Amino acid sequence: MGKLFGTDGIRGKANEFLTPELVYKIARCAGYYFTQNWDNPKILIGKDTRISGDMIESALVLGFTSVGVDVIKLGVVTTPAVAYLTKNTNASAGVMISASHNPMEDNGIKFFSNLGFKLPDEVEDKIEELYFSEKPLPYPTGEGVGRVWEDLTLKDRYIEYLKTTVKNRFDNVKLALDCANGAVYQLAPELFTGLGAKVHIINNQxxxxxxxxxCGSTHPERLAAYVKEQGLDLGFAFDGDADRLIAVDKDGEVIDGDYILAICGKYLKGVGKLPENVIVGTVMANLGFDIACQREGIKPIKTKVGDRYVLEEMLKGGYTLGGEQSGHIIFLEYSTTGDGLLTAIQLLDILISTGQTLDRAKTILQKLPQVLVNVKVGNKEKYHTNTEIAKVVSEVEDVLGQEGRVLVRPSGTENLIRVMVEGKDYDKIQDYAEKIASVIQRELA
Structure with missing residues (x-):
C-alpha cells in the first residue's frame, strides 16, 4: 500500500501530486469513514491564500458531498482557527487547505478531529486503506446528497475567543505584523487592533x-528592518497558515521559538501554571535553551522534530507548554495545536504583566552558534542507509566532542535533508555543516 499522509497531513505540489482527482478521492474516502462513525456528519473547510486553494476546496466539497457529508466553508482562515472551530461547533471534522510555510506552488490538506486535534494515525490509516483498496463507495441520491454552506462569520468567534486568553490590554504598544500574505492577513490586524495596540502591517496584500x-516567519529580516526604521516596540511574523510565530525586538533582533518558550516557561512557572516545571521541545532546540531551563529550575523534555510529536508528549505527560525553535508553540491550556496568533498575544501579555520589553526578556537565553543547511535531494529516504553520510557525520561529531552537536534529518514535508551543526565557533561549524551537506548532495542527488 502507498502512503499519502505525512507528519503534517497530505502535502505536495498542487496539480502535480496534489491533483483534483487525488483530493476528490481522498475526500470520498474520508467522508465515507465519517458517515460510518457519525450520524449526519458535517465537515468544516478552511484555506490559506494560495491560488490553488479554490481548486482543492472544490474537489474536497465534491468528494465529501458525494458520499453524503455536509460541508461548511470558512473561507480564508488560519490552521488553528479551523482546529478551534471544529472543536467548538458540532462538526465531525475539519480540513485546512495549506502547505504552511512552503512555497506557493505547494499545497496540502490537514484533517482535524472533532476534538480539534490532528486525526490519529489509526484513522489516517483507515482512510488510506480505503483509498488504495479500490473498494466501491456509495453515491447516495435524493436527500442523501451532502449540502454546502459558507459561513465567513465563524472566524470572528475564534478571534473573540483569543481575546479572552489574555489579562491585559495592549494600549500604547507599537507593533508591526508581518502577515506573510497568508491566512492571517485580516485576522491579525483585527485581533491586535481590538486589543488596543497601535498596529503597523506589512505583507498583507x-x-x-x-x-x-x-516574508513571514521564514524571512523575518524584512520585519526586523521595518521595526527598527519605524521605532516600534516589537514585531510579529507569521507563516502562511499562521500556526507558527517568530518575533523581533525593538532592535530588530530575531526571537525564535527557543526564546519564546523560555520566556513563557519562566513566567508560567512563577505563577504556578507549568505542570511539573516541564517544557516539551525538540532535538532542534539550542543548547542555550537547555542551560536557561536548568538555571530557572525547568526541565526540558525533547522529542523528534514535528509539532505532532511535541503534542503527543504533552498529552502523555499532562504538560501545557511545548513547541519548536521554528515558532510552533502549543499552549495546551488554550489550544489543541500550534497557533501563531495565540503565541503572539500570550508573549505580549506576559511582557506587560512583568513590565519587561522583549529585548530585556530575551536575555534569559544565550544561544550557542547554530548553522542550518537544507540540501535538496532526489530521494531523502536513502539517507538512512548511506554509509558515506554516516561517516562524515561521525567525523564531525568526534571533532566537536562535548562542545557541540550534529543533527541530520530528512524533512517531514519536503524532499530535503536538513543539516544542523552547533558549537562555540561559528566559522568552524559553518565549515562542518557545508562539509556534511556536500557529501549528502553528492550521495543523494
Missing part, C-alpha cells in the same frame, strides 16, 4: 502567488 515570498 495576498494575490494568490506571494504567500511566504521573502
Amino acid at each position: 495576498p494575490d494568490g502567488t506571494n504567500i511566504n515570498a521573502d
Whole structure:
C-alpha cells in the first residue's frame, strides 16, 4: 500500500501530486469513514491564500458531498482557527487547505478531529486503506446528497475567543505584523487592533502567488528592518497558515521559538501554571535553551522534530507548554495545536504583566552558534542507509566532542535533508555543516 499522509497531513505540489482527482478521492474516502462513525456528519473547510486553494476546496466539497457529508466553508482562515472551530461547533471534522510555510506552488490538506486535534494515525490509516483498496463507495441520491454552506462569520468567534486568553490590554504598544500574505492577513490586524495596540502591517496584500515570498516567519529580516526604521516596540511574523510565530525586538533582533518558550516557561512557572516545571521541545532546540531551563529550575523534555510529536508528549505527560525553535508553540491550556496568533498575544501579555520589553526578556537565553543547511535531494529516504553520510557525520561529531552537536534529518514535508551543526565557533561549524551537506548532495542527488 502507498502512503499519502505525512507528519503534517497530505502535502505536495498542487496539480502535480496534489491533483483534483487525488483530493476528490481522498475526500470520498474520508467522508465515507465519517458517515460510518457519525450520524449526519458535517465537515468544516478552511484555506490559506494560495491560488490553488479554490481548486482543492472544490474537489474536497465534491468528494465529501458525494458520499453524503455536509460541508461548511470558512473561507480564508488560519490552521488553528479551523482546529478551534471544529472543536467548538458540532462538526465531525475539519480540513485546512495549506502547505504552511512552503512555497506557493505547494499545497496540502490537514484533517482535524472533532476534538480539534490532528486525526490519529489509526484513522489516517483507515482512510488510506480505503483509498488504495479500490473498494466501491456509495453515491447516495435524493436527500442523501451532502449540502454546502459558507459561513465567513465563524472566524470572528475564534478571534473573540483569543481575546479572552489574555489579562491585559495592549494600549500604547507599537507593533508591526508581518502577515506573510497568508491566512492571517485580516485576522491579525483585527485581533491586535481590538486589543488596543497601535498596529503597523506589512505583507498583507495576498494575490494568490506571494504567500511566504521573502516574508513571514521564514524571512523575518524584512520585519526586523521595518521595526527598527519605524521605532516600534516589537514585531510579529507569521507563516502562511499562521500556526507558527517568530518575533523581533525593538532592535530588530530575531526571537525564535527557543526564546519564546523560555520566556513563557519562566513566567508560567512563577505563577504556578507549568505542570511539573516541564517544557516539551525538540532535538532542534539550542543548547542555550537547555542551560536557561536548568538555571530557572525547568526541565526540558525533547522529542523528534514535528509539532505532532511535541503534542503527543504533552498529552502523555499532562504538560501545557511545548513547541519548536521554528515558532510552533502549543499552549495546551488554550489550544489543541500550534497557533501563531495565540503565541503572539500570550508573549505580549506576559511582557506587560512583568513590565519587561522583549529585548530585556530575551536575555534569559544565550544561544550557542547554530548553522542550518537544507540540501535538496532526489530521494531523502536513502539517507538512512548511506554509509558515506554516516561517516562524515561521525567525523564531525568526534571533532566537536562535548562542545557541540550534529543533527541530520530528512524533512517531514519536503524532499530535503536538513543539516544542523552547533558549537562555540561559528566559522568552524559553518565549515562542518557545508562539509556534511556536500557529501549528502553528492550521495543523494
